[in-house]
Amino acid sequence: MAAVLFLSMVVLLLLGLPIAFVLCGSSILALAVDGKMSLNIVIQRMFSGSGSFTLLAVPFFVLAGNLMSAGGISRRLVNLCNSFLGHIPGGLAMAAVVTCAFFAAISGSSAATAAAVGAIIIPEMLKNRYDRNFAAATIASSAELGVIIPPSIGLIQYGVAAEQSISDLFMAGFLPGIFICITIMAVAHVFAKKQGFIPNEKASGTQKAAAFKEAILALLMPVIILGGIYSGFFTPTEAAVVSVFYGLVVGMFVYREIKPKDLWRIFYESVLTMATVLFIMSASTVFGWILAKEQVPQAVAHAFLSVSGSKYVFLFLINLMLLVVGMFCEAGAAMVILAPLLAPIAQTLGIDLIHFGIIMMTNLAIGMMTPPVGVNLYVVCDSAKVKIEGMMRYLIVYFLVLVLDLMLITFLPPLSLTLPHLLK
Numbered sequence: 001m002a003a004v005l006f007l008s009m010v011v012l013l014l015l016g017l018p019i020a021f022v023l024c025g026s027s028i029l030a031l032a033v034d035g036k037m038s039l040n041i042v043i044q045r046m047f048s049g050s051g052s053f054t055l056l057a058v059p060f061f062v063l064a065g066n067l068m069s070a071g072g073i074s075r076r077l078v079n080l081c082n083s084f085l086g087h088i089p090g091g092l093a094m095a096a097v098v099t100c101a102f103f104a105a106i107s108g109s110s111a112a113t114a115a116a117v118g119a120i121i122i123p124e125m126l127k128n129r130y131d132r133n134f135a136a137a138t139i140a141s142s143a144e145l146g147v148i149i150p151p152s153i154g155l156i157q158y159g160v161a162a163e164q165s166i167s168d169l170f171m172a173g174f175l176p177g178i179f180i181c182i183t184i185m186a187v188a189h190v191f192a193k194k195q196g197f198i199p200n201e202k203a204s205g206t207q208k209a210a211a212f213k214e215a216i217l218a219l220l221m222p223v224i225i226l227g228g229i230y231s232g233f234f235t236p237t238e239a240a241v242v243s244v245f246y247g248l249v250v251g252m253f254v255y256r257e258i259k260p261k262d263l264w265r266i267f268y269e270s271v272l273t274m275a276t277v278l279f280i281m282s283a284s285t286v287f288g289w290i291l292a293k294e295q296v297p298q299a300v301a302h303a304f305l306s307v308s309g310s311k312y313v314f315l316f317l318i319n320l321m322l323l324v325v326g327m328f329c330e331a332g333a334a335m336v337i338l339a340p341l342l343a344p345i346a347q348t349l350g351i352d353l354i355h356f357g358i359i360m361m362t363n364l365a366i367g368m369m370t371p372p373v374g375v376n377l378y379v380v381c382d383s384a385k386v387k388i389e390g391m392m393r394y395l396i397v398y399f400l401v402l403v404l405d406l407m408l409i410t411f412l413p414p415l416s417l418t419l420p421h422l423l424k
Contacts, residue, residue, distance in 0.1 A: 002294040005030040005287070019333040020276070023283035027290055045289050046282040057166070059274040060240030061151055064247045065112045066266050066273075068103075071251025071258050073218040074116040077102045078124070080215040087202035090192020092128055093138050094185045096121045100142035101181040104149040105222035110331070110368050114143035114379040122384045131195065136384035137394035138188055140376040141402065142181075144365040147331060149177030150226060151236065151243075154335055154364065157281065158357040161288075161339035165354070166236040167229050171420040172354045174226075176362065176409045180402065187401050191394070217250050230423050284336035291341065311349035315410050318342060319363060323403070326367015334364050358416040362409055366402050369395065 009026040017025065028042055068074075081095035081102075088094065096117060103113045118139040125135040147154040150170035159166040203211070225243050228234045234242065251258035258266070307313065325334050339360065346356040368376045377388050377395075409415055 001030045001034040001290065002296055004033045005290055005294075019329070020279040020283045023280070023287045023333070023337070027283070027286040030290055042286050045286040048285065057151070057156055057237040057240040058153055058278065059270070060237070060244050061153060061156075062112075062273045063267070063270040064240065064243035065116075066270050067244065067247035067251050067258065068218070068221065069112065069116040070262060070266055071247060072255045073221075073247075073250075074099070074103055075120050076211075076215040076218050076255075078117065078121050080211045080219075082124075083203040083208045083211040088189065090189040092121070092125050092130065093135070093188035093192060096125070096135075096138055097142040097181055097185045097188060100139070101145050101149060101177065102219070102222070104143075104146040104177070105151070105226070110143050110146035110365065111375050111379055113146035114139055114376045117143065118380045118384070122380070126384075132384055133386050133390040134191060134195075134394050136380040136386045137391040137398060138184075139384075140369045140380045140391070140395070141398035142184055143376045143379075144368050144402075145177050145181060147365045147368070148173050148180065148358075148361055150174060150229075151239065152361065154331055154361050155357060156236065157332055157335045158339050158360060160281070161284075161336050162343040162353055162357060164357060168354050168420045169357050170226065170229060170236065171423055172358050172416040173361065175415055175419055176358055176405075179409075179415065180362075180405050183401055183405055184398065187398060191397075217254060221246055221250075280333050281336050284333070287337065288340045296341070309349075311346075311351050312411070314345065314349055315351070315359065318346075319359070319406060319410060322360060322363035323366060326364045327370045329367070331364035331368060334367075335360065352413060352417060354420060355413045355416045359406075359410050362406050366399070366406065369402075370399060 005026050008029040009022055012022040012025050013019075024042070024046075028039060031037055031039055031042065077099045078095065081098040082092060085091040085095045085098065099117050099121065100113050103117055104110075118136075122135045122139060126132060146152070150173050152170070152173055155169040155173055156166055158164070159169050221243065224246065225239045228242065229236055229239050248258075252260075307317065322334075322338070325338070339357075342360070343353055343356060347353055371377060371388055377391070380386075381388060
């Protein structure tokens with residue numbers, strides 16, 4: 001049955017079917033060929049896979065991100081970051097990176113971060129004579145912070161799949177996300193100095209204060225959400241509901257950029273995104289159940305351990321594998337398929353599963369800015385009116401720096417685990 005499962009999955013992927021239909025279709029075909037169980041088990045497993053209380057956080061964080069984007073939050077964050085960094089060579093690009101980090105802490109989504117920030121700051125970078133391909137490559141590389149800095153939909157998916165604490169994963173993702181943000185800013189600065197991109201005039205104290213006042217409510221959102229989670233005041237799921245309420249109040253009654261007529265569009269877009277994510281996760285539950293039934297995780301573990309019993313060799317091989325997987329597979333789908341397979345092996349080798357979740361998430365995040373499936377690339381290509389091949393000379397440098405970051409995160413566990421241990 002396992003052979004049919006994998007063969008049909010490959011065929012369906014090559015046919016270009018959406019990943020949810022690939023997972024569900026290959027599972028049905030495998031069960032039908034086996035013939036020992038009723039296909040009703042598919043429906044039962046899909047319902048059980050989407051019935052987790054923790055998964056309630058996903059649709060609410062998606063809705064909160066859309067509300068904050070429509071409510072003018074991204075524009076205010078751009079103005080704030082630009083007022084403090086715009087006068088430095090490459091300052092507008094560095095402001096874009098910081099804005100992506102802030103918006104990531106609001107939306108929890110890489111694609112949403114690329115769309116919301118890119119649509120505002122790329123035109124500004126072009127006005128300041130930044131290279132169009134450089135602007136697009138910087139946003140595509142920075143937006144991956146959306147799935148590393150908490151709250152992260154990808155980390156919620158890992159937590160459910162590997163049965164780990166979502167709060168601990170959120171805490172563990174914070175320092176690696178900030179570290180990656182700093183390294184991308186450094187690269188943007190070097191590019192800008194080398195190519196002579198023109199900085200803005202230095203903002204006055206009054207202008208900085210005005211920008212901060214405008215953005216204060218945007219800055220408070222991640223403080224309230226993450227502070228509430230880390231202090232134990234509410235769970236990640238409850239935090240997601242709070243974020244929706246906060247985004248709605250700020251967008252409609254404070255900034256007044258969301259009109260009642262806009263709510264239908266915001267809810268509609270959120271439902272489409274939610275349905276996609278939850279369909280993938282429920283379909284992966286059936287797929288994962290068949291893998292477990294056929295003892296595929298044990299076979300994979302044996303294969304890895306036969307190469308070497310060293311956890312460092314295992315981590316190096318996993319990084320290579322996940323970097324390749326991220327290039328060809330959507331991050332959420334890869335996470336729900338691979339986490340149940342790889343987490344038990346990591347645990348056997350004595351690797352902390354919270355740390356391992358950050359390693360997996362960072363790998364798959366890098367895949368979001370690498371062709372051919374990198375979703376961030378297609379989002380910024382539309383905003384900047386460029387082609388992927390035009391961005392490649394910048395993307396390669398960002399990619400190499402991100403891989404170096406990945407190696408440090410992998411082989412320096414305190415970078416991920418210090419904050420969870422301290423806050424506990």
